[in-house]
Amino acid sequence: MKQSAAIASEREIVGSMVTLPDLLDGELAEITVEDFTVSLHKMMFGMAKTMREQQLNMDRALLESNLSTDLKILDRADQIIEGASCSNLTYHVKAVKDKTRIRQMIQYCSDVTAMVRRGSTSDEVLEDMQNKVFAMSVEEDHGNEIYSMEDVLREVVKESRLRGGLGQVGIKTGFRDLDNLPLLLKPGQMCIIGGRPSDGKTSLAVNILEHIADAGHPTMLFSKEMTEMEIGARVMARRMKYEGDMDRVVSISKGLPLYVTAPYKLTIGNLKAMCRKAALQKKIEVFAVDYLQILDLAGGESRNLQVAHATAEIKSLARELNVPIILLSQLRRMSSEMRGGQRPIRNDDLRDSGAIEQDADVIMMIHRRIEEHAAFSSEDMIALAVSKNRNGPRGVVPLTFDAEHTAFSNYDGVVPSWLEQLRV
Structure with missing residues (x-):
């Protein structure tokens, strides 16, 4: 659209606002002062907002008090108001908003040039560009919507029925x-x-992730510790436990929506960009990151600040994409030595625990009651302590770990008494 046409749309919008201030709460509700390029239009927008707040009707005196005593300006304002048709406003709003986005894009290009001149790294520039472009792309779908509680409750009921009952909104782990x-x-x-x-x-x-993918929900693992082949070998080993034949495992896994990537370098910026891309292209519903302490975190800050920034960004990403993100984390070695393998694991046993505990919605701790550094036997019972569960109960559940097939499964034996000591 030519600039002259966009300015004509601005005139139609501000004229309609002044003529019918109620439109500010309806068709013109998303318009802001930044959407106008002409100074007079900006002033008239402010005047229309003031009129709406004070419930006043427009007259010459109000024009003079709000705009100017300059007759030329007043005449132009009169022409805008008299020429407003108050029709086709959806078209005019779209046209004006489109020009706003174009101006934002031009500004982003200027920002990139400025970052390069300041000596920013290519990763920093790329992350900034991706963040801004993605924010622009989802602006219309993720604005400041207001929902009636009736609509919210209907969605809760709909989701609950899909998931198996009231309060069951979410994806099952398969255990x-x-x-x-x-x-x-x-x-x-x-x-x-x-x-x-x-x-x-x-x-x-x-x-x-396998359980969730088997149920038809696309999942994705980011691994900095293992290659794609090593992860694939683990998946193969677990599935061969039940299928017994590699070719059959490959056959029945056809179309399995489980994705994996093992990038050599994984910064928070890389992670966010790849998650956004996968969410759009692969419709990923659950992400997992292995693991926090070996991510390539930004330098120049203390370790605690680096981790705090990382967990805050990952939590923000989960909210942005509206998906759960599983983040693996190591424990502090000292905590294991102090408890001698027996003391219940606590949230502050997490390495760099402060920010992790604050940002996490759910914390699960793996605990096994054997001597430090001892290897898993063929099948060991481990306790999975749910030490934090926002909007849900905490507790400890037993699982069986099969070291040969690198697989966890449901525990069907007698629960030992020592597990009760881990209740949190």
Whole structure:
């Protein structure tokens, strides 16, 4: 659209606003002062807003007091008001908003040039560009909507029926006792899985993603610790436990919506960009990141500030994409040594725990009652302590870990008494 046509749309909008101030609460509600390029139009917009607030009718005296005593300006304002048809406003709003977006894009290009001149790295520039472009692309779908409670309750009922009952909004993990707690992976939440090295954090996360993908929900794993082939080998091992043949595993896994990436470098900016792309292209419903402490975090700050920034960004990303994000985290080594393998794991046992505990919606800790550094036997019972569960109960559930097949499964044996000591 030519600039002259956009200015004509501005005139129609401001004239309609002054003539019918009620339009500010209806068809013209999304218009802001930044949408206008002509000074007179900006002033008239402010005047229309003031009129609306004070419930006043327009006359010459109000024009003079709000605009100017300059006769030329007043005559132009009169012409705008008299020429307003108060029709086709949807078209005019779209035209004006489109020009606003074009101006934003031009400004973003200037910002990029300024960042380059200041010496910003290519990763920093790329992240800034991606954040701004993505925010613009979802602005219309994720604005400041106001919902009636009736509509909200209808959506709750609809979602609850899909998920199996009131309060069951979220995605099941596929582990019986965990789902029965209940612990569900809910949109917009950040879920932490904590454990010591070699305690099975990655296996548990992959198993959860498999269960969810088997149920038809697309999932994706980001791994900085293992390659795609290593992760694939684990998935193959677990599935061969039940299928027994590699070719059959490949056959029945056709179309399985489980995706994996193992980038050499994974910054928060990379993670956000890749999640956004996967959410749009693959419709991913659950992400998992393995693991927090080996992400490439921004330098120049203390470790605690780096982690705080990372967890805040990941939590914000979960809300932005409206999906749960599972984030794996190591425990502080000292905490394991102090408890001698027996003391219940606490949230502050997480390495760099302050920000993690604050930002997390769910925290699950892997606990096994054996000596430090001991390897898993063929099948060990582990306790999964749910130490934080926003809007849900906490508790401890037993699981079986099969080291040979790197697979967790439901525990069907007698629950030992020591597990009760871990209740949180």
